[in-house]
Amino acid sequence: MKQKIAVLGAGSWGTALAMVLVENGHDVTIWGHHKEQMEEMNKNHTNSHYLPDIQLPMELKATGDLEECVKDAEAVLFVVPTKAMREVAQKFVSVCNNQPVIIHASKGLEQKTHKRISEVLMDEIPENKRKDVVVLSGPSHAEEVAVKDVTTITAAAEKIEYAEYVQRLFSNEYFRVYTNQDVIGVELGAALKNIIALGSGALHGLGYGDNARAAIMTRGLAEISRLGVAMGADPLTFIGLSGVGDLAVTCTSVHSRNWRAGDLLGKGHSLDNVLDNMGMIVEGVSTTKAAYELSRDLKIEMPITETIYSVLYENEKVEKVVKDIMLREHKSEQEF
Numbered sequence: 001m002k003q004k005i006a007v008l009g010a011g012s013w014g015t016a017l018a019m020v021l022v023e024n025g026h027d028v029t030i031w032g033h034h035k036e037q038m039e040e041m042n043k044n045h046t047n048s049h050y051l052p053d054i055q056l057p058m059e060l061k062a063t064g065d066l067e068e069c070v071k072d073a074e075a076v077l078f079v080v081p082t083k084a085m086r087e088v089a090q091k092f093v094s095v096c097n098n099q100p101v102i103i104h105a106s107k108g109l110e111q112k113t114h115k116r117i118s119e120v121l122m123d124e125i126p127e128n129k130r131k132d133v134v135v136l137s138g139p140s141h142a143e144e145v146a147v148k149d150v151t152t153i154t155a156a157a158e159k160i161e162y163a164e165y166v167q168r169l170f171s172n173e174y175f176r177v178y179t180n181q182d183v184i185g186v187e188l189g190a191a192l193k194n195i196i197a198l199g200s201g202a203l204h205g206l207g208y209g210d211n212a213r214a215a216i217m218t219r220g221l222a223e224i225s226r227l228g229v230a231m232g233a234d235p236l237t238f239i240g241l242s243g244v245g246d247l248a249v250t251c252t253s254v255h256s257r258n259w260r261a262g263d264l265l266g267k268g269h270s271l272d273n274v275l276d277n278m279g280m281i282v283e284g285v286s287t288t289k290a291a292y293e294l295s296r297d298l299k300i301e302m303p304i305t306e307t308i309y310s311v312l313y314e315n316e317k318v319e320k321v322v323k324d325i326m327l328r329e330h331k332s333e334q335e336f
């Protein structure tokens with residue numbers, strides 16, 4: 001059934017997901033805070049900074065007016081960077097006139113509180129202004145979704161009927177949605193894989209090959225799972241789409257901003273220079289800090305995260321840390 005859907009966040013992912021929803025026949029309005037960008041989306045049907053060369057569907061409406069965007073919406077999709085999530089949720093609450101299903105498709109952990117995004121949304125949005133919060137996550141680069149390349153993804157919610165609602169909203173012949181009830185595992189897999197993607201990119205930038213990439217992905221998954229299980233996730237979630245699936249795509253694709261940022265770091269660029277020139281959000285940088293702090297608090301061994309933290313926040317030389325991590329004390333692979 002046709003639904004009225006608000007998409008909050010007009011970057012590459014918000015736009016690509018809005019395109020899927022329009023394709024499926026829904027009434028979709030996207031909100032962004034840059035006036036000229038909204039005008040471009042309405043007049044030219046393009047979003048040239050975030051999705052160059054993509055023609056947006058004529059039916060997709062863009063607005064800078066949040067109240068107009070969310071008015072009577074049956075579902076609201078939050079897809080702004082993690083650092084903006086709380087502020088945007090507060091703004092949403094001030095103008096929301098009904099009780100929509102809340103969906104989010106962002107990947108990160110809040111700084112300082114270390115909260116998952118669904119926790120941030122539940123903190124800010126009172127129960128009379130939301131139904132369940134559903135997480136949409138999986139191996140899905142916006143650039144490929146926007147050209148209708150085949151993609152699979154997970155909709156996770158505590159109440160299965162809301163995960164199934166989101167599955168119905170988004171599913172079509174090129175975008176297949178599975179359901180899951182492990183919200184913690186799905187959100188942690190999504191957030192933490194960006195740290196490993198930074199490392200995978202750095203190894204590439206340093207000139208290492210496929211063995212190194214397989215190593216960081218596999219051992220990265222081990223530490224993602226360790227932290228995830230300590231935080232209440234089902235370990236099986238990490239071998240699903242939002243775990244190994246997203247880890248695989250982000251650690252190997254040139255579309256990944258995290259991989260590209262790592263690659264540039266490996267090639268000797270400074271972090272400031274990399275972030276200034278990316279022009280899009282690189283979530284893994286702040287997630288590394290949150291995960292490093294969590295691993296300390298929960299006493300979970302996360303050597304790759306610790307190493308990447310030392311490069312990003314302690315000025316360690318990226319060329320040096322590879323040898324350090326390789327020469328750590330010997331371990332059994334069966335230690336969890």
Ligand SMILES: NC(=O)C1=CN([C@@H]2O[C@H](COP(=O)(O)OP(=O)(O)OC[C@H]3O[C@@H](n4cnc5c(N)ncnc54)[C@H](O)[C@@H]3O)[C@@H](O)[C@H]2O)C=CC1
Nearest residue numbers: 010011012013014033079080081084106107141142280281
């Ligand atoms: N790009 C992709 O392929 C995918 C991205 N994601 C996740 O989706 C989230 C958003 O990513 P992208 O769309 O790629 O980011 P982006 O960098 O392409 O765009 C971010 C958008 O958020 C807007 N924004 C930033 N701060 C804001 C604020 N305070 N209020 C309102 N709007 C604000 C920016 O103006 C921009 O339009 C991230 O957490 C990312 O990890 C998840 C899956 C795929």
Ligand SMILES: O=C(CO)COP(=O)(O)O
Nearest residue numbers: 138139140141256257258
């Ligand atoms: O999460 C993503 C693909 O699933 C996007 O990753 P990047 O943010 O690294 O581009």
